[in-house]
Structures are given as structure tokens and as C-alpha cells.
Amino acid sequence: MLNRTAEAVDFALTHGMLQYSPDGKLRHAPLCTSPYHISYDNFHFMVQNSLTLQSLTQIISMDKELLIDLHAPLQQHDPFIATLLDIARSSLSNESPWRFHLSRSDFMLDNKTSTPKFVEINTIAASFHGLAQMVAQLQNNLARRNLINTKAEENPVLSHLVAALERAVNAINYENPCLLMVVQPDERNVFDQRLLQYAVQEQLNMPFWRMSLDEVAQRAKRKGDTLYIENQPVAMVYLRSGYGPNDYDTPDAVAGRILIEQCHCLRVPDIFTQLAGTKLTQHYMCSNAAMKQYLSPEQVDLLAPSIAPMYRLDDMSGNKSMRDIACLTPECYVLKPQREGGGHNLYYDDIPPFLENLPLEQYSLYVLMDKINAITHPAELVVNQHSQNIEAISEIGWYGAALYHDSQCYFNQNLGYLVRTKSVDSNEGGVCSGYACLNAISVDKPQ
Amino acid sequence: MLNRTAEAVDFALTHGMLQYSPDGKLRHAPLCTSPYHISYDNFHFMVQNSLTLQSLTQIISMDKELLIDLHAPLQQHDPFIATLLDIARSSLSNESPWRFHLSRSDFMLDNKTSTPKFVEINTIAASFHGLAQMVAQLQNNLARRNLINTKAEENPVLSHLVAALERAVNAINYENPCLLMVVQPDERNVFDQRLLQYAVQEQLNMPFWRMSLDEVAQRAKRKGDTLYIENQPVAMVYLRSGYGPNDYDTPDAVAGRILIEQCHCLRVPDIFTQLAGTKLTQHYMCSNAAMKQYLSPEQVDLLAPSIAPMYRLDDMSGNKSMRDIACLTPECYVLKPQREGGGHNLYYDDIPPFLENLPLEQYSLYVLMDKINAITHPAELVVNQHSQNIEAISEIGWYGAALYHDSQCYFNQNLGYLVRTKSVDSNEGGVCSGYACLNAISVDKPQ
Incomplete structure (x- = not known):
């Protein structure tokens, strides 16, 4: 009578957990009905290390010369890296004091040791804040109605993110400011972005623009160090575009990014924080030498065991x-x-x-x-209104936000988490195979 | 850059303003981008008269004999009315003291006098509470961003409805109760129902069932005067089915409705309140004689000019x-x-x-x-992501809730409004023609 799949699907659809399919059809986002269980020790370990990784990335992002030197050997063979370096070099003289940093550090639990291993840190366009919050609410709705057995860990990512963003915008203290989200023209994940936008608009009474990089070049103007849209200063530019080669297909798109990088607005991220998130930088910063150089011995002791x-x-x-x-x-x-x-x-x-x-x-x-060979676990995945019980692996991301004035850190905090669960073997077939399904966690709390 | 239609569509999709199309596709509900303007006098006039009409309907619903006599001549030629009368007669002995009543009274503004004319009162399955609340939020989101010029009148129907429902459930005072929404098996307007369900679940921590009338017959049990589902007493049965002939296609469906009507739970509506909402009863109750019999002279003076x-x-x-x-x-x-x-x-x-x-x-x-020849006005309708500017007419419904213990009224209150706007001439063509589009009102407030 109460069908768990149908209840999950309707909750998702009613709460904006939507995506467009590649052929343009409106769908609920792929999801799991029951939370992924982790121990409190692993929970705590990942939160702590995600904050360390965020702060490590932020320290390295300030060493502009290092990042350019690290990536320069690639530019001849990788036009995308060359573009990023062009943008970086064009903004070398930008001495804006305030920096606001969002990231997501992803982990998987190793199947031998059951301990978390660090997969990667995302410093640009780390998405799914809205959908991650909703899937925990969805599972708790199911749990309250005894359709699943375990409650999900509450995950108010959106409200934490909006609060962090508000502190950052207040710190930069522009008069009558506006906000800008830079988006890809044909974004399929638009509803996740909209959930964030509406949460921001509820809290901060300021104009919120969505533009492609091309539109930025055409519509935004720089006066001195300040970026303006329709004569209002832009306090923050939040990039949900600019992370892939296709985002710079036109000269206007590159010009749009350069325009942003030459201004003192909060750039989330600025080009150097983006470079601090490449695999190349991760290889550098996760070396023993770099960890010891930038982190306290206590931080290294906690982080090192998670580094693959x-x-x-x-x-x-x-x-x-x-x-x-x-x-x-x-x-x-x-x-x-x-x-x-x-x-x-x-x-x-x-x-x-x-x-x-x-x-x-x-x-x-x-x-x-x-x-990383991740722990496998049974999971019920729901994709396009069909459910499938399979053996799965899960990746847990930890959202963070940090605000800096020059090298002074105002806050470096966790915002919540994201779990994506998928079948162990993408070749096993079925409607849910190959889809990373949104999930939540449940945690053993210490007695 | 900011496209009003696209902004309206994404807001709708992200906030559960969804419907299934007749061929099963997920769509945003048809909507208008700008509120329909009415004067404060007309606003006040309609609210007052909707409360009078709700109370008039409630008085008449208590006169079971009158309602059976009124409809009995129809039963030979209308099997649906015959079914309703069978159900009514089978519950004649139900003397439950508490009655909770939801209705929506619909009006249109006459194009000659610019005053509201009463169209009909809906006493069963008066829907769109959730979508009505959302479309006012949608238009205010557009207004805040200067995409439309006029703010919509706030319309917190859902929260008012949940508060009224909570008072009613508390009044009947069952121990460890549950709630039941009776639905049609293939409801296209399911998201409007879900918005209400989730709002209720947020506020009232009690099981909330969705069943068809057939499932009620199969799964619910009567013990004494109390209806039970899985051994929990049902405090309220809210019918979003049972208002049309197809809802009684099976013997189980009729049995399910009779089972409900024989219990003391709050029935929203009970069968007599449903009969009090037919066109036949409306013809009776809007006669001068009936109005004078049941209402105060002040109520009649205010109501009479609106009666067509x-x-x-x-x-x-x-x-x-x-x-x-x-x-x-x-x-x-x-x-x-x-x-x-x-x-x-x-x-x-x-x-x-x-x-x-x-x-x-x-x-x-x-x-x-x-x-009623309604005032026409220009409107931008948005249907399936396409917009069209047309000359339109609008119908304004006023939601009400009332709680009675025998003849004592605990409250009789307005919950909010619903506006549906459609093209003057459904034959004029275009994607939006023929669709009743959700809308909000704006009101001239007195100085």
C-alpha cells in the first residue's frame, strides 16, 4: 500500500530533487532509499581531514608562483591548462585581501582497513549542496514512516552554506551589492543550482544573477578593482562553470573569466584556488614533504593515513x-x-x-x-522511478567553507556532506547501473 | 539574460509545482507570471461571503432529511446520485459530534459592475492548496528581482490549513491517531496532495496514509465507532476521491466509503456535506427564502448581491x-x-x-x-515551458475551514485563496489555450 520507491520518488520530485536527462527529459535525481552506515570514528576522521585539506589547498593557492611553475610544463600539450595559466598570469597583480573558499573533499572507505581514504578535493563547482540536503530529508521522511529502518544524519548543507556566504559578503562590505553565479548554458543539474539560489535569496536580500562566461564578458563591467552588473557592485562570483575545456570555447568566455579574475570581488574560486585543486597539485601537496612543510605535526599524523x-x-x-x-x-x-x-x-x-x-x-x-578498493554494501538505488537492489560502493564528500583576509583565517568550517552510491560493477546491467545515486549517511554516535 | 519565463519555470519545478500530463509526462503546473489585480473592497467582500457560504453549507449539511429529499428524485436517472444517497442512508445513524469542514467558494468579477459573483462552493476535494501557496511565492520571487512590477498577496494556505487541521485532530483527541488521505489511483495532480501531506507531516508527528477507496475497504477496520488502520485509530479521513462516478466503479470502493461514513473520525467531508455542495443544493440554498431562513439579515445583505x-x-x-x-x-x-x-x-x-x-x-x-461575464484582463500564461500573452478571465476561490461540535462552531475561518486564469476564448489557439493557469492576486490596500 505504501510503496517505498513511489514514496521516495514523489518526495524527490516535490522537493526539487530534479535533473534533466541527456535527452532533455525532466527526471528525479538518482537516489538511494537507505543511508550508508559509517562509524563515528570515521565520521570524525573525515570531517577533520577535510578541514585540513581545505586549509592546505588554501595555503597553496596563495603561492601563485609555485602553481604556475607546477603547471607550466603542461601548457604546450594541454590547451585547457594553457588557458587556465593565461588567466592566472593576467590576474597576478590582483591583490584583493578577502578570499572565500568552498571545497568538497571526497573519501571512500578502504575494504581492508575500513578506514577512509582521500580520493580528491574539488575546489571549483563542487556541486550537489541542495540535492544532498534533500536526500537526507527524504530518507528521514521514509524512516519516520517505517519505510526504512535507519535515520539519516541531518545534513543542512544549504543553510550552512548560505550562512557562510552571508558572513563572507558582509565582510567584503560593498554598498548595495549583487551576487553572480556563472553557469554553463545547457546545465542539466540546474535544479541543484536553483535550490542554492533560492536559499540565498530567502536569506540575503540582494540581486542574484545567473550568467554564462560569455554573458559576463558582454554584460559585466570593471571599474577600478570592482566588478559591476547594471551599476551594482558584484560582491561574489560563484563559478559553476569554467572547470572544463568546453567552458572556454569562445574568446568571450575567456575574456569573461579574466574580467572576473581582475576584480576584488570574492571569487569562488579564484583561478589559483582552481589550480590548487588539480590532480597535479594534489600529487604535490599530498607528498610527505609538502604536508610537513605546510601542516602541523598533529594535522599530518591525522591526515597521512588517509592519503593514497x-x-x-x-x-x-x-x-x-x-x-x-x-x-x-x-x-x-x-x-x-x-x-x-x-x-x-x-x-x-x-x-x-x-x-x-x-x-x-x-x-x-x-x-x-x-x-582505492572500497567497502561494498547492499543498497536500493532508484533511477527514473525504478528501483534495484544491488551491491554498491559509496563515496563521501565533505563540504567546507573558509574565509580569509590575506593570510588571516576568519573561519574554516564543515558545511555538511554528500554521499554518492553506485553499483560495484557498472557492467552488471539494469536501470540503475552506471548511475551515481544521491545518498545520506547514518552514524553510530558514541554512548 | 534573465528570462522571465525560464525563471518562473525553474522556480515552479524546484518547488513541487508539478503535474503529470495526460500522457504521463512530468510538467510544471500551468501558471501566470503576474498577479490578477482586485480592489480591497472586492477582496474583503469575497472573504466575508465565502465564510457565510461555508457556514450556510455546514448548517444545511446537518439537515440530513432535507438533503435526501432534495436528491431522491434524481436517483432513478443518475446512478452516481443514487450511490451517494445509498451511502448517505447507510450513515444516517452516525451521531459523531465533531465535524471538520473544508471548502472553497469560487467567484468571478462581473464585467459590468466589477463586483464579485459567486460561481460555486466546493465541499469535497477542493484542491490546489499547495500549488496556490507556491504560485504566490513564485510571483514574489519574480517581483523581488524586478521581473514583474507587482507583488502578489501572500497566500500561506498550506500553513493555515495545517494549523486548522491540527486543531481539529486535537479536538477529537484520539490516542496515538493516524490520518488518511483517500486518493484516486491515477491522480495527475499528486504533487499538490504531496505538498499538503509533507506540510502535515512536518507539523503533526503521526502516520499519514494514502489509500484508494478500494484499499480502505481492504485495509481499514471499524471497531465500534472508530476506524482503524493497522491498529491505530484514524482521526481524520480527507477525501481527494469519491466526488465522481468513476470513483465508485467497484463494490469495494462503495464499501470503503460506507465504512468511513459509519465511523466517528473527522470526515472531510462527510457524505452530507458532500451533498450540501451539489448544484441542486446550491440552487436551494441560494434562494432568497433559504438565505433568509438560515442567515442573519446582515449576512443576507452582503451575500445576496453576489448571487447569480x-x-x-x-x-x-x-x-x-x-x-x-x-x-x-x-x-x-x-x-x-x-x-x-x-x-x-x-x-x-x-x-x-x-x-x-x-x-x-x-x-x-x-x-x-x-x-457570469467576467472582467477580462491581459495575462502572461506559461504552459509546458512556453509563454503566451493573451486576454484572460480569472476565477478566485477562497479556502475555508470550520470546526463544529454538534451545532457549536469552534472556528469558521479563511485559509487563503486560489486564482485560476485562462484565455477568454479557448478556441483562440496556442500552447496556453484551454489551460486554467495558477495565479495569485494583488490587492489595493486602503490608505
């Missing part, structure tokens, strides 16, 4: 290059290019033929990471 | 029957059968051939009403 080793392709292990080792035992590695947004990594049998055809001069474009 | 005359087909005017007059001047009348839910009335050229073929013994199934 990363390698450059020409790193040597004994008398073999890591490229050769990855070709021999590809099941042990993930091959990552300098790209954000999912779908770019290579696994298993796809690695050897790719590496064998890769010219030496392009080795620097990739990093290898030890593959 | 209604007739039985065999009423005589001079030496002609109203049937003959309607055949000669059909443009002056609306022909209404005893049906709820829209789409049943006949207008203009459809009236004469229908009446000419109607057997004498079926005259009693219909009432005629003077056609």
Missing part, C-alpha cells in the same frame, strides 16, 4: 617507471588527467593500451593514484 | 419554461449537471441541442445559472 599514494608517470620504482608498472598491474591504479567533473579517469584494462600509445612528452599531463 | 440567479429547467418565467428560454438565449446561461471537478458544464451553442434531446424525466438532473 600518487605518482607521476616517470617516477621510478626500483628500475621500472610507474608507467610500466601501471601497464603490468593496471588493476592497482587509477589514471587521472587534469580534468574536473567525472568521467575522465581510466581504470583496469583501459590503462595499458592508453599508456602504450601516450607520447613521452605528454606523461606530465597525467598522475597515477593507488586504486 | 439559478433555475430548475421546469421553472417558469412568464409562459415559458427556463428550458425553452435557455434554448432561445443560450449565451445567457450555463447548464450544470450534478458533477464536481470541472469540464461538465455546457455553454453557448452546446446548450440547445442538448436540452432539445433531454427527456422530461431527466430535467431534474440539471440546473441553469445566469452566465
Whole structure:
């Protein structure tokens, strides 16, 4: 009579948990009906380390020279990195004192040790705040009605994010300011963005613009250090575009980004924070040397066990290059290019033929990471109104926000979490296979 | 850059303003972007009269004999009315003291006098509480961003409805109660119902069931005067089904309704309140004699000017029957059968051939009403993501709730409003033609 799938679907649809399918159809976002269970120790461990990673990224983002030097060798072979470096160099003289930083650090639980391993930190367009909050509400609605057995950990990401954003906008203290979200023209995940926009508009009574980078070039104006839209100063530019090569397809798009980067508005992120989030920088900052240089011994002690080793392709292990080792035992590695947004990594049998055809001069474009073999667990996934019970793995992301004035940190805080659950084997078939489904966590609280 | 239609559509989709199209596709509910303007005098006049009409209906619903006598002549020719009377007769002995009453009284502004004329009162399944609240929020979101010029009158129907419902459930004072919404199996307007359900669940921590009438017969049990679902007493049964012939297609559906009517739970509505909402009863209760019998002189003075005359087909005017007059001047009348839910009335050229073929013994199934010629106004309608500027008419409904213990009224209050706007001429073509679009009002407040 009360069908769990139908109840979950209607809750999702009624609460803005929507996406457009690739062919433009309106759908609920893929979701799980029951929370993913983690221990309190792992919960605490991930929150702490996500704050450390956010602060580490922020420290490195201030070392502009380091980031340019780190990425410069790639520019000849990667036009996208070259574009980012052009933008970075054009904004080297921007000495804006306030910086507001949003990130999401993703972890998976290792199936041998049951401890969290760090996957990556996202410093640009870390999305799903709205949908993540809603899926916890959805599961708690099901739990209250005994349609599932376990309550989800409350996850008020949106309200925490809006509060952080308000503090940042108040700090920069523009008179009669407006806000700008930079979006891709054909965004399928628009409802997640809208949930954030409406939450901001409820709380902050200021104009909220949505523009593509092209529109920024055409409609926004710089006067001195300040960006203006229709004669109102822009206090914050929040980028949900600009993280992939296609976002810079036109000269106007590049010009739009450069315009933003030359202004003192809060740029979320600025170009250097974006560069601090590449796989290349992650390889650098997660080295023992860098961790020891930038972090306290206590922070290193807590963070180090979560770090999965990363390698450059020409790193040597004994008398073999890591490229050769990855070709021999590809099941042990993930091959990552300098790209954000999912779908770019290579696994298993796809690695050897790719590496064998890769010219030496392009080795620097990739990093290898030890593959994390995640704990598997049963899950009910719901995709396009159909449900499927499968064996799944989950990735847990921790949202953070930080506000800095020069090197002084005003806050560095956790905003909430995101869980994405998918079938262990994307090849197993069925309607839900291949979809990363929004999920929540449940946590053993200490007695 | 900010496209009003796109902004309205995304707000609607993100806030649960959804419907399924007849072919099962997910769509935003048809809507208007700018509020319909009315004067404060008309606002006040309609609120007052809607409360009078609600209380008049409630008084008449207590006169069970009158309602059975009024409808008995129809039962031979109208199986649906016969079913309702069977249900009514089977519950004659139900002496439950508490009654909770929801209604919506609909008005249109007359184009000659600019004053409101009463169209009808809906005593069963008066829907759109959730969507009505949301469309006012939507228009105010647009207004705040200067995408429209006029703010909508706030319309917190859902929260007012939930508060009224909570008072009623507290009054009946069952231990550990649950709530039941009776729904049609293939409801396209399910999201409006869900918005109400979630608002109730947020406020009242009690199980909330959705069942068809068939499922009620199969799953609910009566013990003494109390209805139980899974051993919990049902404090309130809210009917969003049971108002049309198709809702009683199976013996179980009729049995389900009878089961409900034999219990002391709050029935929203009980069968007699449903009968008090038919066109036949409206013809009776809006007569001068009935108004004078049941209402105070002040109430009659305020209500009477809003009443459009209604007739039985065999009423005589001079030496002609109203049937003959309607055949000669059909443009002056609306022909209404005893049906709820829209789409049943006949207008203009459809009236004469229908009446000419109607057997004498079926005259009693219909009432005629003077056609209200509503004020027209320009409007931007948005249907399935396309907008159209047209000349439109609007119907304004006023939601009410009332709680009675025997004849003592605990409250009789307005909950908010609903505006539905549609093109003057449904034949004019275009994507928006023929759709009743959700709208809000703006009101001139007195200085």
C-alpha cells in the first residue's frame, strides 16, 4: 500500500530533487532509499581531514608562483591548462585581501582497513549542496514512516552554506551589492543550482544573477578593482562553470573569466584556488614533504593515513617507471588527467593500451593514484522511478567553507556532506547501473 | 539574460509545482507570471461571503432529511446520485459530534459592475492548496528581482490549513491517531496532495496514509465507532476521491466509503456535506427564502448581491419554461449537471441541442445559472515551458475551514485563496489555450 520507491520518488520530485536527462527529459535525481552506515570514528576522521585539506589547498593557492611553475610544463600539450595559466598570469597583480573558499573533499572507505581514504578535493563547482540536503530529508521522511529502518544524519548543507556566504559578503562590505553565479548554458543539474539560489535569496536580500562566461564578458563591467552588473557592485562570483575545456570555447568566455579574475570581488574560486585543486597539485601537496612543510605535526599524523599514494608517470620504482608498472598491474591504479567533473579517469584494462600509445612528452599531463578498493554494501538505488537492489560502493564528500583576509583565517568550517552510491560493477546491467545515486549517511554516535 | 519565463519555470519545478500530463509526462503546473489585480473592497467582500457560504453549507449539511429529499428524485436517472444517497442512508445513524469542514467558494468579477459573483462552493476535494501557496511565492520571487512590477498577496494556505487541521485532530483527541488521505489511483495532480501531506507531516508527528477507496475497504477496520488502520485509530479521513462516478466503479470502493461514513473520525467531508455542495443544493440554498431562513439579515445583505440567479429547467418565467428560454438565449446561461471537478458544464451553442434531446424525466438532473461575464484582463500564461500573452478571465476561490461540535462552531475561518486564469476564448489557439493557469492576486490596500 505504501510503496517505498513511489514514496521516495514523489518526495524527490516535490522537493526539487530534479535533473534533466541527456535527452532533455525532466527526471528525479538518482537516489538511494537507505543511508550508508559509517562509524563515528570515521565520521570524525573525515570531517577533520577535510578541514585540513581545505586549509592546505588554501595555503597553496596563495603561492601563485609555485602553481604556475607546477603547471607550466603542461601548457604546450594541454590547451585547457594553457588557458587556465593565461588567466592566472593576467590576474597576478590582483591583490584583493578577502578570499572565500568552498571545497568538497571526497573519501571512500578502504575494504581492508575500513578506514577512509582521500580520493580528491574539488575546489571549483563542487556541486550537489541542495540535492544532498534533500536526500537526507527524504530518507528521514521514509524512516519516520517505517519505510526504512535507519535515520539519516541531518545534513543542512544549504543553510550552512548560505550562512557562510552571508558572513563572507558582509565582510567584503560593498554598498548595495549583487551576487553572480556563472553557469554553463545547457546545465542539466540546474535544479541543484536553483535550490542554492533560492536559499540565498530567502536569506540575503540582494540581486542574484545567473550568467554564462560569455554573458559576463558582454554584460559585466570593471571599474577600478570592482566588478559591476547594471551599476551594482558584484560582491561574489560563484563559478559553476569554467572547470572544463568546453567552458572556454569562445574568446568571450575567456575574456569573461579574466574580467572576473581582475576584480576584488570574492571569487569562488579564484583561478589559483582552481589550480590548487588539480590532480597535479594534489600529487604535490599530498607528498610527505609538502604536508610537513605546510601542516602541523598533529594535522599530518591525522591526515597521512588517509592519503593514497600518487605518482607521476616517470617516477621510478626500483628500475621500472610507474608507467610500466601501471601497464603490468593496471588493476592497482587509477589514471587521472587534469580534468574536473567525472568521467575522465581510466581504470583496469583501459590503462595499458592508453599508456602504450601516450607520447613521452605528454606523461606530465597525467598522475597515477593507488586504486582505492572500497567497502561494498547492499543498497536500493532508484533511477527514473525504478528501483534495484544491488551491491554498491559509496563515496563521501565533505563540504567546507573558509574565509580569509590575506593570510588571516576568519573561519574554516564543515558545511555538511554528500554521499554518492553506485553499483560495484557498472557492467552488471539494469536501470540503475552506471548511475551515481544521491545518498545520506547514518552514524553510530558514541554512548 | 534573465528570462522571465525560464525563471518562473525553474522556480515552479524546484518547488513541487508539478503535474503529470495526460500522457504521463512530468510538467510544471500551468501558471501566470503576474498577479490578477482586485480592489480591497472586492477582496474583503469575497472573504466575508465565502465564510457565510461555508457556514450556510455546514448548517444545511446537518439537515440530513432535507438533503435526501432534495436528491431522491434524481436517483432513478443518475446512478452516481443514487450511490451517494445509498451511502448517505447507510450513515444516517452516525451521531459523531465533531465535524471538520473544508471548502472553497469560487467567484468571478462581473464585467459590468466589477463586483464579485459567486460561481460555486466546493465541499469535497477542493484542491490546489499547495500549488496556490507556491504560485504566490513564485510571483514574489519574480517581483523581488524586478521581473514583474507587482507583488502578489501572500497566500500561506498550506500553513493555515495545517494549523486548522491540527486543531481539529486535537479536538477529537484520539490516542496515538493516524490520518488518511483517500486518493484516486491515477491522480495527475499528486504533487499538490504531496505538498499538503509533507506540510502535515512536518507539523503533526503521526502516520499519514494514502489509500484508494478500494484499499480502505481492504485495509481499514471499524471497531465500534472508530476506524482503524493497522491498529491505530484514524482521526481524520480527507477525501481527494469519491466526488465522481468513476470513483465508485467497484463494490469495494462503495464499501470503503460506507465504512468511513459509519465511523466517528473527522470526515472531510462527510457524505452530507458532500451533498450540501451539489448544484441542486446550491440552487436551494441560494434562494432568497433559504438565505433568509438560515442567515442573519446582515449576512443576507452582503451575500445576496453576489448571487447569480439559478433555475430548475421546469421553472417558469412568464409562459415559458427556463428550458425553452435557455434554448432561445443560450449565451445567457450555463447548464450544470450534478458533477464536481470541472469540464461538465455546457455553454453557448452546446446548450440547445442538448436540452432539445433531454427527456422530461431527466430535467431534474440539471440546473441553469445566469452566465457570469467576467472582467477580462491581459495575462502572461506559461504552459509546458512556453509563454503566451493573451486576454484572460480569472476565477478566485477562497479556502475555508470550520470546526463544529454538534451545532457549536469552534472556528469558521479563511485559509487563503486560489486564482485560476485562462484565455477568454479557448478556441483562440496556442500552447496556453484551454489551460486554467495558477495565479495569485494583488490587492489595493486602503490608505
